[in-house]
Amino acid sequence: MYSRLLYGGRITLGMVVAVVVLVAPLGLAVGCVAGYAGGIWDRLLMRVTDIFLAFPRLILALAFVAALRPGVTSAVAAIALTAWPPYARLARAETLGLRGTDFIAAVRLCGATPGRIVLRHIAPLCLPSLIVRVTLDMSSIILTAAGLGFLGMGAQPPSPEWGAMIATARRFILEQWWVPTAPGLAIFVASLAFNLLGDGLRDVLDPKQGV
Amino acid sequence: MIDIDGLRVRFGANEVVHGISLAVPRGGSFGLVGESGSGKSTILRAYSGLNPEWTGAMRLDGAELGRRRDRAFFRRVQMVFQDPYGSLHPRQTVDRALNEPLIVHGLEDRDARIARALSDVALPRNVRFRYPHQLSGGQRQRVAIARALMAEPDVLLLDEPTSALDVSVQAEVLNLLRDLQERRGLTYLLVSHNLAVVAHLCSVIGVMQGGDLVETLSAADLRAGRVRHPHTAELRALTVELEEDTAQPAAAG
Amino acid sequence: MLVEIDNLRVAFSTPSGWAEAVRGVSLTLGREKLGIVGESGSGKSLTARSLLRLLPGNARVQADRLAFDGTDVLTASEKQMRAIRGKRAGLILQDPKYSLNPVMTAGDQVAEAWRAHKGGSKRAARRAAVDLLAQVRIRDPARVAGAYPHELSGGMGQRVMIAMMLAPDPELLIADEPTSALDATVQAEILRLMEDLVSRRGMGLLLISHDLPLVGHFCDRVAVMYAGRVVEELRAGELAHARHPYTRGLLDCLPRLSHPEARLAVMHRDPAWLAA
Numbered sequence: 001m002y003s004r005l006l007y008g009g010r011i012t013l014g015m016v017v018a019v020v021v022l023v024a025p026l027g028l029a030v031g032c033v034a035g036y037a038g039g040i041w042d043r044l045l046m047r048v049t050d051i052f053l054a055f056p057r058l059i060l061a062l063a064f065v066a067a068l069r070p071g072v073t074s075a076v077a078a079i080a081l082t083a084w085p086p087y088a089r090l091a092r093a094e095t096l097g098l099r100g101t102d103f104i105a106a107v108r109l110c111g112a113t114p115g116r117i118v119l120r121h122i123a124p125l126c127l128p129s130l131i132v133r134v135t136l137d138m139s140s141i142i143l144t145a146a147g148l149g150f151l152g153m154g155a156q157p158p159s160p161e162w163g164a165m166i167a168t169a170r171r172f173i174l175e176q177w178w179v180p181t182a183p184g185l186a187i188f189v190a191s192l193a194f195n196l197l198g199d200g201l202r203d204v205l206d207p208k209q210g211v
Numbered sequence: 212m213i214d215i216d217g218l219r220v221r222f223g224a225n226e227v228v229h230g231i232s233l234a235v236p237r238g239g240s241f242g243l244v245g246e247s248g249s250g251k252s253t254i255l256r257a258y259s260g261l262n263p264e265w266t267g268a269m270r271l272d273g274a275e276l277g278r279r280r281d282r283a284f285f286r287r288v289q290m291v292f293q294d295p296y297g298s299l300h301p302r303q304t305v306d307r308a309l310n311e312p313l314i315v316h317g318l319e320d321r322d323a324r325i326a327r328a329l330s331d332v333a334l335p336r337n338v339r340f341r342y343p344h345q346l347s348g349g350q351r352q353r354v355a356i357a358r359a360l361m362a363e364p365d366v367l368l369l370d371e372p373t374s375a376l377d378v379s380v381q382a383e384v385l386n387l388l389r390d391l392q393e394r395r396g397l398t399y400l401l402v403s404h405n406l407a408v409v410a411h412l413c414s415v416i417g418v419m420q421g422g423d424l425v426e427t428l429s430a431a432d433l434r435a436g437r438v439r440h441p442h443t444a445e446l447r448a449l450t451v452e453l454e455e456d457t458a459q460p461a462a463a464g
Numbered sequence: 465m466l467v468e469i470d471n472l473r474v475a476f477s478t479p480s481g482w483a484e485a486v487r488g489v490s491l492t493l494g495r496e497k498l499g500i501v502g503e504s505g506s507g508k509s510l511t512a513r514s515l516l517r518l519l520p521g522n523a524r525v526q527a528d529r530l531a532f533d534g535t536d537v538l539t540a541s542e543k544q545m546r547a548i549r550g551k552r553a554g555l556i557l558q559d560p561k562y563s564l565n566p567v568m569t570a571g572d573q574v575a576e577a578w579r580a581h582k583g584g585s586k587r588a589a590r591r592a593a594v595d596l597l598a599q600v601r602i603r604d605p606a607r608v609a610g611a612y613p614h615e616l617s618g619g620m621g622q623r624v625m626i627a628m629m630l631a632p633d634p635e636l637l638i639a640d641e642p643t644s645a646l647d648a649t650v651q652a653e654i655l656r657l658m659e660d661l662v663s664r665r666g667m668g669l670l671l672i673s674h675d676l677p678l679v680g681h682f683c684d685r686v687a688v689m690y691a692g693r694v695v696e697e698l699r700a701g702e703l704a705h706a707r708h709p710y711t712r713g714l715l716d717c718l719p720r721l722s723h724p725e726a727r728l729a730v731m732h733r734d735p736a737w738l739a740a
């Protein structure tokens with residue numbers, strides 16, 4: 001039981017990390033390019049973002065997994081697909097604020113190419129708020145992953161993913177309530193931990209605190 | 212060197228520069244003064260290519276400038292911004308800021324160039340690895356000037372280079388700008404609201420009001436009070452009035 | 465007395481111990497205009513900020529007395545301070561474009577300042593905001609009210625900040641370099657506006673600037689700061705007869721319209737001034 005819980009942590013948290021690794025750079029890239037290029041690019045990219053944003057996350061993920069084969073990989077792909085739009089929005093908002101500043105104008109006057117400006121000068125400034133947002137979001141990614149597992153669309157039952165564990169143990173909830181409760185608690189604790197981490201990071205990374 | 216002819220700049224439906232013309236010879240310096248919000252910074256930004264929404268003609272050394280500027284242009288023309296708090300990247304050290312133009316233009320010998328630029332603007336060596344928020348306003352502005360000089364331009368566009376500085380640093384920066392001009396034959400287009408600063412550095416002065424260049428006169432004429440436009444006269448009168456309070460005994464002491 | 469400062473010291477914790485930035489400043493201010501001049505880094509802004517307890521977290525403030533209209537700022541509760549800040553004492557910050565909210569229009573920011581202290585409907589606040597912008601001599605205030613900070617010229621940003629601070633009719637106005645980006649005509653107008661508030665409504669004004677002639681012309685008294693101390697305090701009219709070599713140096717390195725010079729004098733700082 002305990003070892004299943006720990007081992008399940010590896011799967012659930014592994015899924016979360018995989019999602020984040022996919023999502024954060026994608027959102028950052030889309031947002032920064034849209035924000036900096038402006039005009040037609042901005043409109044195009046933001047409409048695409050809006051389309052993804054308009055679907056409820058779990059349902060889109062469900063549909064996507066159902067279309068593919070249920071399993072960890074497709075669950076990760078599905079969650080990633082639905083998780084990037086908020087980051088794109090955030091990065092775009094930050095970029096719009098930065099685009100008009102004098103220090104970016106100064107880099108343009110050095111003759112730097114737009115690619116270089118976005119990559120070396122704008123993206124690093126968007127990063128802190130993005131990181132904070134990601135850690136705060138991790139809990140909801142855990143929940144989505146667990147939700148998919150619970151519905152049988154993520155990791156498959158014999159493998160000890162937390163959501164799937166709850167699903168299989170649901171039958172004993174009256175006689176042996178601790179069996180499904182343990183993974184539930186694990187989900188809760190992990191989510192809380194990421195939220196606290198996010199809060200802490202926000203304090204550390206907040207540019208106004210300056211070091 | 213700089214030639215601007217019938218320049219108009221608009222932001223959306225709002226035209227803020229209504230067709231101004233000016234010319235600065237090689238090695239010369241032209242000062243723009245005038246009402247706040249009259250479009251002085253906008254002219255500099257249009258010339259440097261930061262604002263593509265203009266009509267009219269602008270030339271650099273006889274060559275017509277288009278909407279887009281190439282890298283060679285940025286080697287020849289550099290700008291110093293009005294606000295030293297806003298013109299340095301908050302997360303980059305002085306070293307990084309000064310390196311940027313060198314990397315972009317692929318110049319060799321970066322260490323030596325940076326060290327020389329810092330000593331040119333009279334900054335101590337140890338500011339090289341500091342962040343902007345660890346510098347005072349005056350030091351930041353000198354970093355901005357050093358950055359503009361990195362790629363060895365021929366033309367400097369200076370937007371209020373000293374208005375954020377205290378008077379003792381202002382004197383140092385003005386002396387520095389004058390030395391650089393003598394040593395390297397730079398051409399200046401300088402914006403300031405301080406008539407005394409402009410008259411000190413520039414031989415020809417243009418006065419702006421509400422998007423128009425209402426008067427162009429020589430520094431000597433301005434000093435002597437040979438002005439034609441009422442706005443120029445008003446600016447001059449207020450400046451002289453302030454100066455007189457402190458002038459006599461200071462000159463005696 | 466509106467403001468009493470006695471032996472104010474402000475220090476920052478650094479890796480090598482406490483570094484004192486303000487080293488024993490004493491000032492008083494009634495319903496009058498006091499100017500503070502001095503070079504960059506001499507502690508002018510810190511002195512002003514301590515008065516409203518608006519210092520960075522790593523700062524330590526000590527004073528024999530630090531009071532605003534009888535309220536001891538050092539021991540006042542955070543609630544008392546909030547009632548003072550913005551409403552009874554306004555602070556015009558030094559770097560206006562940095563201090564304005566980049567994603568809010570100028571008009572909204574002024575309207576918010578107005579509403580926070582006067583209440584009333586959004587519409588009324590909006591009208592009052594346009595009115596205030598006109599008072600600080602912004603041409604076309606209706607358009608500027610709808611502009612974001614990056615769409616403003618340097619001088620406009622500064623005036624938006626001034627309009628925000630004048631909105632609640634403060635009893636004390638601390639203006640940190642309020643006119644450094646303004647041309648002479650607008651500057652004269654803004655100073656006239658402040659003058660009017662001082663003489664008509666009995667406001668106290670603390671004007672921080674490095675423009676010695678301006679301060680001398682406009683204020684009643686001038687305090688000259690150097691390296692965290694007030695080295696000389698004199699009546700504005702006597703500025704031309706200042707005795708301290710630092711004050712004299714400040715006067716000498718100004719470029720002058722009426723006396724052209726090939727090179728400006730630069731200041732030679734004497735280590736002895738630190739001890740003075």
Ligand SMILES: Nc1ncnc2c1ncn2[C@@H]1O[C@H](COP(=O)(O)OP(=O)(O)OP(=O)(O)O)[C@@H](O)[C@H]1O
Pocket residue numbers: 222227246247248249250251252253254293404611614615616617618619620645647
């Ligand atoms: N990005 C922008 N979008 C819209 N309007 C702008 C923008 N930048 C400047 N303006 C407007 O253009 C006009 C001229 O601004 P500019 O910055 O050139 O003035 P300035 O002469 O430099 O004034 P100051 O001395 O106060 O700096 C102002 O009315 C300003 O509101």
Ligand SMILES: Nc1ncnc2c1ncn2[C@@H]1O[C@H](COP(=O)(O)OP(=O)(O)OP(=O)(O)O)[C@@H](O)[C@H]1O
Pocket residue numbers: 347348349377476485502503504505506507508509510511520522558674
């Ligand atoms: N957060 C901080 N941490 C450490 N030192 C600081 C901090 N803020 C200010 N200082 C130091 O305190 C000193 C006084 O700063 P202050 O801002 O009062 O100068 P000032 O007289 O207003 O100068 P200026 O004319 O440039 O505005 C400076 O030397 C500065 O380096």
Ligand SMILES: [Mg+2]
Pocket residue numbers: 251252253293370617618619
């Ligand atoms: Mg300007």
Ligand SMILES: [Mg+2]
Pocket residue numbers: 508509510558640
């Ligand atoms: Mg200050």
